[in-house]
Amino acid sequence: MKKKKVWRTVQPYVWLLPSILLMAVFILLPIMEVFRSAFSEISKAGINKGFAGFDNFRKVLKSSAFSLVLKNTVVWTVAVVGLSTLFGFILALVLNNEFRGRKVARAIVVFPWATSLIIQAGVWKFIIDTDYGALNTLLQKLGLITKAVNWTPTPGAYFAWECWVGIFVTVPFVTFCVLSGLQSIDAALYESATVDGAGYWQKLFNITVPLVKPSLTVCTVLNIIYVFNSFPIVWTITKGDPANRTDTLVTYLYKLAFYNGKSGQAAAVSVIGFLILLFCASLYMISVLRKEGKDE
Amino acid sequence: MKKKLLVAASVAMMAASIPAACQAAEKVDLNVIAAQYGQNTAEWWANFVTEFNAANEGINLNVEVVSWNDIYTVVNTRIQNGEAPDILNIDVFADYQADGLLLPAKDYVSEETYAKMYESFLAQSDIDGTVWAIPDLASARAMYYNADILEAAGVQPPTTWEELKAACEAIKAYDDTIYPWGIDMTTDEGQAAFAYYTWNNGGGFVDENGDWALNSPENVEAVQFAIDLVNAGYTNSDPANDTRYDLQDMFGAGKIAMVIAPNSLPTYIAEGGYEVNYGVASIPCNKGESVSAGVMDRFMCFDNGYTDEELAAVKTFFDYFYEDERYSDWVLMEGFLPATVAGGEAIAAADESMAAWVDIVGSSKFYPTAKAEWADVKQGVIDVEQNALLGEDIQTLLDDLQAEIAG
Structure with a gap:
């Protein structure tokens, strides 16, 4: 009898053990290794020369490129997550309506999401290229322009295109998150609101938005993490050039590690990025826990 | 007894010799x-x-x-x-x-x-x-030129910087959809552009003693010359993003008239299916004899x-x-x-x-790859070029780089 009781207490932990082990090996250990590298002096050949205190962080923060890269990362994350959330939400509202070919439309929306990011970025790089780009060719064939237009005359223009590609590939994820939320809303709510004389906007802001909010929040937090850490788009289109003007933290640390052989500083940038994301995720967790506390 | 011992000893010796024989065969x-x-x-x-x-x-x-x-x-x-x-x-x-x-x-x-x-x-x-x-x-680099374009524009392959500017002007006047000159200042190989212009102006990465001399007057003049070519519209439109391979493709397609490239360029353009009537010449120089980058x-x-x-x-x-x-x-x-x-x-x-x-x-x-700071210098000169493309002062950029590298 006693044995059974002990087993019942231990059993959940036994089932959890494989997951805990997996997380420890594939998540915790690499994170610890990055922290160890960030506080170590690593030679260009990759040899750990011992504890370096905050030296790597000091060097990173002192570099003129870092503040520029940090600003780019914030702009990149806010623009891509913000605009893709807005566009994704609108698209989900459209796709939630009954219309002919809705299934096909939904399938088409998935395409950008289902294709590899490198391919997407490569295709867009080809489209906007001044010399052999598809956009210039198309506009010339349509007779709208006579001479090739330089679509990327400044680093800012390049960065705007990169943000656009980021939005293009993120919208489907938002759309499907919101769509799943929309489909769980009871139609009776809209019917009774209509009977009470509520208009389209009133129904949208008082029924749809509050009820879709939980799925939208999860989707936004996940997007912040994905977009903040996104590498392929910026790397494929500009490699962060010219002179770090289009670099984000991830492409910058990649260059530090694999082009300049500064693994310690790259790890320090990685730790800074990790802490920023941890802060954002904590804000979300705190707000969720507070809400749960209120609900109870 | 003695005989038995002898046999046992022989067997033991043979057994001991087996691993040695195996090791010899390893x-x-x-x-x-x-x-x-x-x-x-x-x-x-x-x-x-x-x-x-x-x-x-x-x-x-x-x-x-x-x-x-x-x-x-x-x-x-x-x-x-x-x-x-x-x-x-x-x-x-x-x-x-x-x-x-x-x-x-x-x-x-x-x-x-x-x-x-x-x-x-x-x-x-x-x-x-x-x-x-x-x-x-x-591998070594030299200047490749599209012989048909140069002939149509009425210019000879340039040997000096002055001739290069004049040739660019003539090609531009002949057909302004052709880029007269190709420049790669990308993260991939921007250090090569720095070498082409500084070495052919009596400058370079190091001085005659082998010490870093990144901000020498010759280097400032050389980078300025390259940037001026870009600003005058003589080059490909996006030197910070057009890699050597992009330039080689554009040369193959007849979009660029002259480009500095490695000896493997003919193979590259042939494999790309391009047909170009090209010629090879020394890299144009401003001071002394033309220097090729190896x-x-x-x-x-x-x-x-x-x-x-x-x-x-x-x-x-x-x-x-x-x-x-x-x-x-x-x-x-x-x-x-x-x-x-x-x-x-x-x-x-x-x-x-x-x-x-x-x-x-x-x-x-x-390149001075035997020097421990080379990786930093390589990235540094690329940053200088890209910042110069954005309009920053070349002397200040090179002074800062020299101070960072040589202390």
Whole structure:
């Protein structure tokens, strides 16, 4: 009898053990290794020369490129997550309506999401290229322009295109998150609101938005993490050039590690990025826990 | 009893001798990591390994061919795990030497093979009087021009900067959809542009004493000249993002009239399906004689605490690799240039068009890769070029870089 009781207490932990082990090996250990590298002096050949205190962080923060890269990362994350959330939400509202070919439309929306990011970025790089780009060719064939237009005359223009590609590939994820939320809303709510004389906007802001909010929040937090850490788009289109003007933290640390052989500083940038994301995720967790506390 | 003891002793001796016999039959493992130069590299090495192992029964050669994108990470990871390769084929060596990981070249290359190398090439791997790596191949750069475009524009291939500007002007006047001149200032190879212009203006990365001299007046003038070409609209529209391969494609398509490129350009454009009536000339210069930029890759041997037998196996490997006929085959495999005197003679004799290139590479200047700060300088000059493209002051940028590197 006693044995059974002990087993019942231990059993959940036994089932959890494989997951805990997996997380420890594939998540915790690499994170610890990055922290160890960030506080170590690593030679260009990759040899750990011992504890370096905050030296790597000091060097990173002192570099003129870092503040520029940090600003780019914030702009990149806010623009891509913000605009893709807005566009994704609108698209989900459209796709939630009954219309002919809705299934096909939904399938088409998935395409950008289902294709590899490198391919997407490569295709867009080809489209906007001044010399052999598809956009210039198309506009010339349509007779709208006579001479090739330089679509990327400044680093800012390049960065705007990169943000656009980021939005293009993120919208489907938002759309499907919101769509799943929309489909769980009871139609009776809209019917009774209509009977009470509520208009389209009133129904949208008082029924749809509050009820879709939980799925939208999860989707936004996940997007912040994905977009903040996104590498392929910026790397494929500009490699962060010219002179770090289009670099984000991830492409910058990649260059530090694999082009300049500064693994310690790259790890320090990685730790800074990790802490920023941890802060954002904590804000979300705190707000969720507070809400749960209120609900109870 | 005595007889029994004798028999027992004999049996024991025989038993003891078995492991020794087995050890004698054991092969020496030789692990090589080699860079993948192109599509033919992996196959070439696979054939080499088969032939080498058949010819050297006591050695078990294993060659791992790794792409340029991954090779630095792969090697560093192996070093961190205490599994450094015995021999490495890569471009840089100074970082490994700085950590005391390498053996001096004379320790692992036989005198006969060592004597085959161009002296000027060996000097590129010399740190404090010791040569740490040996060259495996080289490539050199020169100016390619589209002969049809130049003829139509009524200009000769330029030899000086003044002539270059005049040629650009004439080509632009002939057809303003053609870029007269190609410039690559990207993260991929922006340091090459810095070399082309500074070396041909009496400047460069280092002074005559071998000390960093990045902000010399010659360098400031040279970078300014290149930026002025861009600002005047004589070049491709996006030098910070158009890589050498983009420029080569545009040259092949007749979109660029003149470009500085390696000796492998004709193969590249032919494989791309382009047909261009091209000519080759020296890189235009402003002061002194035209200087070509050479690029050289190396073999190095990691100090893995070898026995005499193992070190002999390494020497055997290099003797076999640099055997004249086999070495010529290696160099021609991806269209490169040789690093040995005999290889140069063989290739020049076999192909007349290569003879000029063999001369060019023999007199080329090389990046100062033996200096420990090279990786920072390389990234630094690229940043200078890209910031200059955005309108920043070149003198200030180079002063800052010099201060950062030389202190």
